[in-house]
Amino acid sequence: MKQLKFKHFLPVIITIVLLVFFYQLLNKDVTKLSSQLIEKPVPTFNMSTLLEEDQSFSTSDILKSDVALVNIWASWCIPCRSEHEILMLLSRMEGLDLYGINYKDKNESALNFIKTLGNPFKKIGVDRNGRSSMVWGVYGVPETFIVHKGTVIYKHIGPIHMNELEEIILPILGDIL
Amino acid sequence: MNLGNFGNILLLVCLSASLIQSLHLLPKKIDINYKIFSRIPFFFSLFAFILLIYIFVDSNFNYQLVVNNSHSEKPLIYKIAGAWGNHEGSLLLWILVLTIFNFIFSYSKIENLDFKKNVISFQSFIIFGFTLFLFFTSNPFIQSESIVNEGLGLNPVLQDLLLAIHPPILYIGYVGYSLVLSFAVGGMLSNKVDKEWAGWLHPWVLTAWIFLTLGIGLGSFWAYYELGWGGYWFWDPVENASLMPWLAGTALFHCVIILEKKNILQSWTILLSILTFSLSLIGTFLVRSGILNSVHTFASDPTRGLFILIFLAIILVISFTLYAFKGPLLDNKSEINLISKESSILANNWLLLSTLFVVFLGTLYPLGTDLFLQKSISVGPNYYILSLLPITVLLLFIMIIGPNAKWQNDKITEIIFSISKLFILSLAIIFGFSIYFIELQLTQITLLTLSLTLILVSIKNGLRIKNNYTIIKPSLGKSLAHIGFGLLILSVVANATFAQEKIFQAKVNDILILDNHKFKFKSVEQTKGKNYNSIKAIFYLMDNKTILETFKPEIRVYSNPPTVTSETSIVRKFLADIYVVMNIPENSDFVNVRIHIKPLMSFIWFSIILMTLGGVSAIVFRVRLKR
Numbered sequence: 001m002k003q004l005k006f007k008h009f010l011p012v013i014i015t016i017v018l019l020v021f022f023y024q025l026l027n028k029d030v031t032k033l034s035s036q037l038i039e040k041p042v043p044t045f046n047m048s049t050l051l052e053e054d055q056s057f058s059t060s061d062i063l064k065s066d067v068a069l070v071n072i073w074a075s076w077c078i079p080c081r082s083e084h085e086i087l088m089l090l091s092r093m094e095g096l097d098l099y100g101i102n103y104k105d106k107n108e109s110a111l112n113f114i115k116t117l118g119n120p121f122k123k124i125g126v127d128r129n130g131r132s133s134m135v136w137g138v139y140g141v142p143e144t145f146i147v148h149k150g151t152v153i154y155k156h157i158g159p160i161h162m163n164e165l166e167e168i169i170l171p172i173l174g175d176i177l
Numbered sequence: 178m179n180l181g182n183f184g185n186i187l188l189l190v191c192l193s194a195s196l197i198q199s200l201h202l203l204p205k206k207i208d209i210n211y212k213i214f215s216r217i218p219f220f221f222s223l224f225a226f227i228l229l230i231y232i233f234v235d236s237n238f239n240y241q242l243v244v245n246n247s248h249s250e251k252p253l254i255y256k257i258a259g260a261w262g263n264h265e266g267s268l269l270l271w272i273l274v275l276t277i278f279n280f281i282f283s284y285s286k287i288e289n290l291d292f293k294k295n296v297i298s299f300q301s302f303i304i305f306g307f308t309l310f311l312f313f314t315s316n317p318f319i320q321s322e323s324i325v326n327e328g329l330g331l332n333p334v335l336q337d338l339l340l341a342i343h344p345p346i347l348y349i350g351y352v353g354y355s356l357v358l359s360f361a362v363g364g365m366l367s368n369k370v371d372k373e374w375a376g377w378l379h380p381w382v383l384t385a386w387i388f389l390t391l392g393i394g395l396g397s398f399w400a401y402y403e404l405g406w407g408g409y410w411f412w413d414p415v416e417n418a419s420l421m422p423w424l425a426g427t428a429l430f431h432c433v434i435i436l437e438k439k440n441i442l443q444s445w446t447i448l449l450s451i452l453t454f455s456l457s458l459i460g461t462f463l464v465r466s467g468i469l470n471s472v473h474t475f476a477s478d479p480t481r482g483l484f485i486l487i488f489l490a491i492i493l494v495i496s497f498t499l500y501a502f503k504g505p506l507l508d509n510k511s512e513i514n515l516i517s518k519e520s521s522i523l524a525n526n527w528l529l530l531s532t533l534f535v536v537f538l539g540t541l542y543p544l545g546t547d548l549f550l551q552k553s554i555s556v557g558p559n560y561y562i563l564s565l566l567p568i569t570v571l572l573l574f575i576m577i578i579g580p581n582a583k584w585q586n587d588k589i590t591e592i593i594f595s596i597s598k599l600f601i602l603s604l605a606i607i608f609g610f611s612i613y614f615i616e617l618q619l620t621q622i623t624l625l626t627l628s629l630t631l632i633l634v635s636i637k638n639g640l641r642i643k644n645n646y647t648i649i650k651p652s653l654g655k656s657l658a659h660i661g662f663g664l665l666i667l668s669v670v671a672n673a674t675f676a677q678e679k680i681f682q683a684k685v686n687d688i689l690i691l692d693n694h695k696f697k698f699k700s701v702e703q704t705k706g707k708n709y710n711s712i713k714a715i716f717y718l719m720d721n722k723t724i725l726e727t728f729k730p731e732i733r734v735y736s737n738p739p740t741v742t743s744e745t746s747i748v749r750k751f752l753a754d755i756y757v758v759m760n761i762p763e764n765s766d767f768v769n770v771r772i773h774i775k776p777l778m779s780f781i782w783f784s785i786i787l788m789t790l791g792g793v794s795a796i797v798f799r800v801r802l803k804r
Binding site for chain 1: 448455463468482489490504505
């Protein structure tokens with residue numbers, strides 16, 4: 001019988017190292033994805049609003065609030081529906097203003113959505129074609145940003161789940177409110 | 178009984194039958210009738226797949242998957258294709274392909290029953306793992322939680338006929354390599370890895386290779402005309418995920434040829450067999466877990482990722498550990514001469530694996546830096562082009578020399594003599610081109626000359642002139658595939674060198690000039706399609722006063738889900754494609770038009786067809802020779 005050699009075990013060793021690497025990747029919280037915006041000032045933007053005809057929603061609105069949460073949503077986005085309840089909860093917090101950006105949506109469906117599920121937002125901007133939210137680096141909906149004194153301090157990709165609200169969002173808000 | 182429960186029962190039968198068959202692998206042999214248990218999963222996954230198509234065609238919005246991916250107003254063909262245009266459905270298709278391969282293999286006339294059963298059982302184990310994954314984390318038959326009357330629609334970018342056939346073809350290739358892995362494991366378990374084993378494996382490796390080649394080609398073709406970016410290959414992580422098994426599979430296929438002829442390189446062939454399907458699995462893991470983001474990304478879900486990772490770990494660790502203990506024992510003592518067909522195939526192997534390594538690194542390294550250093554680096558086309566350039570030059574060189582070398586031993590002078598005329602001819606053509614038309618750089622001259630030589634040498638190798646008759650040799654397949662590869666490199670290089678692109682802001686009646694082409698912006702038309710509104714801009718390609726071609730690039734506004742897509746307008750000519758895309762900025766009185774002139778595009782597609790045909794004719798000749 002031939003002797004077993006170390007080199008023949010190399011493939012399995014490399015494979016195991018790779019698998020560990022994959023496991024690490026998997027565990028990495030994608031919602032903490034490094035954003036270009038973190039620690040940067042709120043981007044400059046200007047859009048029309050959903051509820052008021054002749055008003056606009058822009059950077060200056062967000063700067064008026066000490067702590068602001070900007071949520072990008074759409075009525076066609078199913079996860080946004082489940083997340084909406086949590087936004088409704090957050091809207092009751094004192095000292096926190098919620099702003100919405102309605103993303104690639106139809107006005108009537110967006111209004112319907114708000115009418116049925118409630119409006120947690122102080123103001124809702126409309127971005128019909130997704131171009132104006134580009135400055136926010138939006139990947140898709142929903143996405144949520146927390147802004148403190150004009151600086152983006154946190155970006156959340158995907159819907160905020162109850163456990164994430166308790167473990168991530170509330171501690172961050174607790175620190176600054 | 179409702180259809181969803183019925184579907185789940187079909188999946189459970191498939192799951193249990195494949196589990197029972199894979200029990201054969203346990204050390205204590207259990208007598209299992211492989212003819213029954215290896216074939217049941219095929220029928221049941223086929224029924225499940227047909228059932229899934231049925232609920233899509235029926236627009237049955239009781240099912241979450243249909244709600245998320247279909248719409249009652251969608252054209253029938255896209256309702257059908259919608260069944261596999263999502264994570265769950267495509268996974269069911271994946272399982273179906275796994276079972277098809279096992280089903281067909283169970284009818285093969287291999288007399289070594291011990292080996293045959295081991296292969297079937299390991300394949301059944303793979304089927305079991307994937308069905309478990311489908312059933313628990315990605316069940317396509319889940320009822321929707323709320324009552325819905327209308328679906329959310331299918332991503333309009335995916336509403337394309339080509340995309341309906343692209344995944345099934347790609348999967349046959351991608352998944353076909355699973356049987357190759359089962360062959361490797363079965364061969365090691367039965368101590369049967371030799372000439373005969375390679376002969377059995379040969380058609381399966383080829384089949385998977387043919388479909389994977391065609392599948393990658395179709396994907397690239399789709400990206401070219403649908404995404405409107407003007408390119409055909411983006412080094413997108415998901416494209417890379419399909420390219421990696423292709424590279425390993427190509428290397429494997431060449432090794433199988435040596436093993437079949439010379440009965441050497443057993444352990445190396447086994448290693449490549451495992452590697453090829455591992456790369457298919459790793460690709461699947463990276464894409465389906467949502468770790469890699471791209472246009473292809475499916476809804477990501479961490480539990481799915483974890484499940485595939487565990488399954489991946491089981492399959493890979495078992496196979497590679499088995500290799501560590503068994504692989505080296507299988508080798509025949511052999512020496513390979515430097516100048517011989519064997520050595521050139523081995524050199525080709527290393528070059529293909531180097532390419533693989535470059536692609537692997539380019540795909541995973543950014544993930545690594547992000548994870549360990551919290552820094553992002555971007556790996557772009559430049560990285561790939563610059564790293565692959567020297568490898569491609571060497572690869573072309575070996576491909577010119579190798580097929581002309583004899584088995585075992587040959588003299589380098591004779592080979593060089595036999596190809597020198599064609600090499601000089603090619604060099605003269607390229608130089609002539611460089612002098613009379615456009616001045617070329619050294620790298621371009623090198624690549625173009627070598628690929629042209631490869632084409633000419635391969636044509637010569639495929640034909641034999643005997644008594645004034647031209648005879649096609651049985652090695653036609655090899656020649657076609659090599660001509661195809663030469664043509665691919667030639668046209669890719671020419672395309673990259675001579676492509677032109679310009680963006681215009683145009684108003685109606687404007688004249689746009691690119692190179693020596695003159696375009697006139699005629700008008701804008703608005704029409705209504707079946708489930709979208711369309712805005713078309715009409716452009717004429719003019720020659721003084723006459724209209725040569727008409728272009729109608731289009732913007733489509735879909736309502737379900739609300740999406741805007743831009744449809745390219747492409748006119749294919751023999752030597753170049755003219756490619757026009759437009760978009761309309763808000764509140765402006767002009768349109769943005771991008772015009773590309775892309776030389777030899779048709780040759781790129783033709784070269785992929787040639788490679789595929791090469792594979793097909795290799796199988797045909799093989800079957801005929803056996804008779």
